[in-house]
Amino acid sequence: MLSTLIYRSRPSQLADAPFLAALADHARQRNEPVQVTGILLFDGDHFFQILEGPYAAVNAVYARICDDGRHQQIVELMRDYAPARRFGKLGMEVFDMRGCPPEEVLPQILARSTLQPRAGDEDRVVRFIRAFASGRWRQSLPGHDAEHALRLVTRPAPFQPGAAAPSQPCRFALQPIVDTTHQRVSALEALIRAPDGGSPAAYFASLSDEAQYAADLEAKVYAFQLAQQIGIGDSMISVNLQPMSLVKVPDAVPELVRAVTQSGLVPSQVIVEITESEFITHFDAFEAAIRQLRAAGFSLAMDDFGAGYAGLSLLARFQPDKIKIDRAIISGVHRSGARQAIVRAILACCSALEIAVVAEGVEEAEEWRWLAAAGIHTFQGYLFARPALEQVAPITWPLLGE
Ligand SMILES: Cc1cc2nc3c(=O)[nH]c(=O)nc-3n(C[C@H](O)[C@H](O)[C@H](O)COP(=O)(O)O)c2cc1C
Incomplete structure (x- = not known):
């Protein structure tokens, strides 16, 4: 059964371009054999990752991700099942939103997806992406106590x-x-x-x-x-x-x-x-x-x-x-x-x-x-x-x- 998992987290170390590239490389290598695909977005201080694939494989990858000290405040946003992948082409691509004009972020992310044009309008996954891309989800973040x-x-x-x-x-x-x-x-x-x-x-x-x-x-x-x-x-x-x-x-x-x-x-x-x-x-x-x-x-x-x-x-x-x-x-x-x-x-x-x-x-x-x-x-x-x-x-x- 094809399952989808979305989570959000914060890096606990400097997440510069080489770090992100190495992360994506390693993720691709680990994901491809177990047929896990997806996309990892980074907006400068938060990750947002979509994992798609067989139920057990997605769970196993997510369990490893949760144990990874390179990020923290990991919040699972969605777990669901789907008839088809949204990001089927990629083992795992990283999309760094910094430097991308705000109005371009969502179209660029969707351009990387394997969704049919307009098919995603009512899709919860797409709505989550839209919320992350717009930054409006931040209203629901608790205060800064998490840093202490x-x-x-x-x-x-x-x-x-x-x-x-x-x-x-x-x-x-x-x-x-x-x-x-x-x-x-x-x-x-x-x-x-x-x-x-x-x-x-x-x-x-x-x-x-x-x-x-x-x-x-x-x-x-x-x-x-x-x-x-x-x-x-x-x-x-x-x-x-x-x-x-x-x-x-x-x-x-x-x-x-x-x-x-x-x-x-x-x-x-x-x-x-x-x-x-x-x-x-x-x-x-x-x-x-x-x-x-x-x-x-x-x-x-x-x-x-x-x-x-x-x-x-x-x-x-x-x-x-x-x-x-x-x-x-x-x-x-x-x-x-x-x-x-x-x-x-x-x-x-x-x-x-x-x-x-x-x-x-x-x-x-x-x-x-x-x-x-x-x-x-x-x-x-x-x-x-x-x-x-x-x-x-x-x-x-x-x-x-x-
Ligand atoms: C933001 C973020 C996203 C990650 N995404 C993946 C992923 O999609 N697949 C994966 O296998 N590991 C991913 N990792 C790495 C895992 O947390 C873990 O380090 C890795 O799977 C361990 O691989 P190894 O057993 O080859 O050392 C990610 C790590 C971070 C911080």
């Missing part, structure tokens, strides 16, 4: 360890949600665990539906007690809640308020997290409960945003205080043009609606660097701290310096 060295510094969390009573039906692991701009803990998420510290799935599965809802609410009592034990102070505590618990358990919201105040907390420091898919499937049923939660002063966060089938249209129906972008979108964001476009769309939308954004599941420092440059301040993930039973693990802070 990144250090990771680990410090103890500003909380004391707590403990679970032996009689508790469940326990909690705490994971910090961090504001890396101000280097402070924005909130702690309380993640439910079985009494042995493992996943609580078996415990919940052993209960009837009705009992599950009651247990879901009751568990929050222990989460709030733990928050008090560790000395949460003014920080926020985030708890997950099944929306149907609010509908099925009588007086669920007043019960929740009672549990909060008994632990010396106030509802305004509690964030109730509800997953995106639950918002969709149970929206009508728990709309009243949402109103009660808001009226009692709780914050609402939409969890796992982007993981399900809801998408941005959900925000037309309901606007929470906060959304947590799912790891499915965050993972590898610095390498993926598609993920970057989605994150930017979510940010633009949330900014217009004054909804705070948390990036969840951040594991790599480079993911954080891209997200922070794009304007996200709050993060959660293994990069900063893993969940720890009844305590907050030391927190790793990414710092940008010269």
